[in-house]
Amino acid sequence: xxxxxxxEDRSNDNQSSENNLKKGPWTAEEDAILAAYxxxxxPGNWNIVQQNTGLLRCGKSCRLRWTNHLRPxxxxxxxxxxxxxxVIQLHALMGNKWAKMAQEIPGRTDNEIKNFWNTRLKKRRRxxxxxxxxxxxxxxxxxxxxxxxxxxxxxxxxxxxxxxxHAVFNNLGNTxxxxxxxxxxxxxxxxxxxxxxxxxxxxxxxxxxxxxxHAVFNNSGNTxxxxxxxxxxxxxxxxxxxxxxxxxxxxxxxxxxxxEELQLSEAGTSSSVQHVVFNNPxxxxxxxxxxxxxxxxxxxxxxxLSVKPEEMHDVPQExxxxxxxxxxxxPRVVFNNSSNSQNxxxxxxxxxxxxxxxxxxxxxxxxxxxxxxxxxxxxxxxPEQLQxxxxxxxxxxxxxxxxxxxxxxxxxxxxxxSCDDLAFDESxxxxxxxxxxxxxxxxxxxxRSNGYLESIFYLPKVPQEKPDDxxxxxxxNLGNTRENSEQRKPEKEEDEVGYGDLIWIQKxxxxxxxxxxxxxxxxxxx
DNA sequence: AAGATGCCCAACCGCAGTCAA
DNA sequence: TTTGACTGCGGTTGGGCATCT
Numbered sequence: 001x002x003x004x005x006x007x008e009d010r011s012n013d014n015q016s017s018e019n020n021l022k023k024g025p026w027t028a029e030e031d032a033i034l035a036a037y038x039x040x041x042x043p044g045n046w047n048i049v050q051q052n053t054g055l056l057r058c059g060k061s062c063r064l065r066w067t068n069h070l071r072p073x074x075x076x077x078x079x080x081x082x083x084x085x086x087v088i089q090l091h092a093l094m095g096n097k098w099a100k101m102a103q104e105i106p107g108r109t110d111n112e113i114k115n116f117w118n119t120r121l122k123k124r125r126r127x128x129x130x131x132x133x134x135x136x137x138x139x140x141x142x143x144x145x146x147x148x149x150x151x152x153x154x155x156x157x158x159x160x161x162x163x164x165x166h167a168v169f170n171n172l173g174n175t176x177x178x179x180x181x182x183x184x185x186x187x188x189x190x191x192x193x194x195x196x197x198x199x200x201x202x203x204x205x206x207x208x209x210x211x212x213x214h215a216v217f218n219n220s221g222n223t224x225x226x227x228x229x230x231x232x233x234x235x236x237x238x239x240x241x242x243x244x245x246x247x248x249x250x251x252x253x254x255x256x257x258x259x260e261e262l263q264l265s266e267a268g269t270s271s272s273v274q275h276v277v278f279n280n281p282x283x284x285x286x287x288x289x290x291x292x293x294x295x296x297x298x299x300x301x302x303x304x305l306s307v308k309p310e311e312m313h314d315v316p317q318e319x320x321x322x323x324x325x326x327x328x329x330x331p332r333v334v335f336n337n338s339s340n341s342q343n344x345x346x347x348x349x350x351x352x353x354x355x356x357x358x359x360x361x362x363x364x365x366x367x368x369x370x371x372x373x374x375x376x377x378x379x380x381x382x383p384e385q386l387q388x389x390x391x392x393x394x395x396x397x398x399x400x401x402x403x404x405x406x407x408x409x410x411x412x413x414x415x416x417x418s419c420d421d422l423a424f425d426e427s428x429x430x431x432x433x434x435x436x437x438x439x440x441x442x443x444x445x446x447x448r449s450n451g452y453l454e455s456i457f458y459l460p461k462v463p464q465e466k467p468d469d470x471x472x473x474x475x476x477n478l479g480n481t482r483e484n485s486e487q488r489k490p491e492k493e494e495d496e497v498g499y500g501d502l503i504w505i506q507k508x509x510x511x512x513x514x515x516x517x518x519x520x521x522x523x524x525x526x
Numbered sequence: 527a528a529g530a531t532g533c534c535c536a537a538c539c540g541c542a543g544t545c546a547a
Numbered sequence: 548t549t550t551g552a553c554t555g556c557g558g559t560t561g562g563g564c565a566t567c568t
Binding site (some may be wrong): 024025064069 | 532535537
């Protein structure tokens with residue numbers, strides 16, 4: 001059965017007779033080679049690791065070694081009492097679903113949990129103890145469901161959730177073998193009870209967010225039956241579909257006052273929502289990345305810890321951004337984890353860890369102003385190396401969001417293919433607000449502004465056909481009316497809207513449209 | 527001191543699921 | 548639809564170390 005059981009395998013210096021691949025314990029040299037390779041190329045494609053590194057290990061062995069030993073987010077050492085209790089709770093709930101249990105216990109692998117359980121199992125059997133401690137009952141299999149289907153979880157005090165800090169929502173109405181919805185207890189309102197997961201939560205195509213800016217997403221790529229995840233819009237991937245959160249599932253807004261030490265002295269923010277950079281409180285392993293979380297999801301027990309640059313590690317290749325945002329006045333870069341199918345938090349990196357071509361730029365100190373009057377508002381070109389390949393407009397940042405914190409960097413939408421050739425065309429006006437709401441780039445530019453980007457469009461430099469109706473522009477008070485377009489000055493004033501400008505309109509909930517009309521022309525101005 | 531036993535845990539295997547060609 | 552590569556998962560084995568006899 002095991003490789004070690006074969007005398008042939010063990011002979012010949014642990015070399016597999018088939019492909020000359022090595023078996024048995026890994027050496028430090030092999031670990032280093034594998035770690036370096038994965039750091040550079042990211043995990044996956046394990047079968048080519050051997051070809052590219054010369055390691056005499058099969059892909060499977062490499063994957064296992066990385067997953068169980070070399071991953072930077074692993075905790076080492078004995079299971080704490082809390083972890084032990086959690087394993088017991090989870091086993092009562094799930095049975096031998098080691099991988100699922102590992103997802104609930106950060107830093108522990110399925111193998112570790114399995115080993116722990118099997119050891120414990122043997123011990124308790126030998127001394128004649130019950131498998132589960134008093135108060136935790138075996139899973140009760142619903143007679144209607146198969147064993148692999150859903151179970152009701154019985155807990156001593158019949159309260160919401162489990163003592164391990166999770167609430168389990170039983171979806172008895174689920175006829176499609178859908179997962180239970182599990183939420184941390186801290187996210188569950190006191191009056192919430194385990195309940196049937198409403199039909200609309202069951203992996204349908206779902207829409208809309210909650211009243212406080214969160215969306216529950218169907219994790220369409222989820223093959224692990226993980227619970228739905230709740231994320232702020234800004235962290236939403238393009239391919240994710242939001243859904244309505246039923247009233248009873250909505251959680252209390254967690255009001256956590258930002259302690260002074262959390263307030264952006266060390267922490268970078270991503271630009272358009274209030275984010276705080278947190279160290280993972282359960283992280284006792286060095287080289288853990290920081291995590292970035294929106295303020296609204298903070299828990300009381302989370303602490304901001306200062307993390308030294310040397311304690312951070314490179315963001316794996318596959319996590320590195322195609323759509324990177326930077327916080328600009330602190331030496332960190334926040335990466336969008338766009339390929340992250342596990343919906344993990346964003347990563348923050350110190351500049352030193354960022355590949356050179358991604359180096360962010362420093363915002364001149366005089367621009368770190370706490371208040372920037374609108375008339376002084378400026379846009380600055382983002383250095384070319386920060387600009388996004390797929391967006392001809394590249395990135396820009398404005399200093400409007402500088403309210404004691406860093407400036408923001410946002411990506412511009414793609415321009416029309418050839419700006420100069422285009423006639424004024426209303427179809428170019430992007431009126432669909434959802435375009436911007438669903439795109440993280442178009443979150444409100446500043447939490448302070450309490451508005452959102454409503455429209456962005458391009459005024460051609462040389463209109464081929466004079467627009468018949470400028471009423472929209474007049475209504476928006478752009479200063480680009482029929483009259484002044486006909487008597488257009490050859491050289492317009494700075495910041496005056498005219499032909500050839502890309503216009504954005506930021507709509508305010510409590511103000512007129514024209515209050516936040518601006519000009520975006522980062523490629524025309526330095 | 528030496529062998530026996532128990533425990534821990536790394537590493538393997540086979541199977542099943544997914545996905546792209 | 549089929550096939551093969553790749554990946555994830557659960558079960559199992561055996562080496563190494565500590566403790567016991």
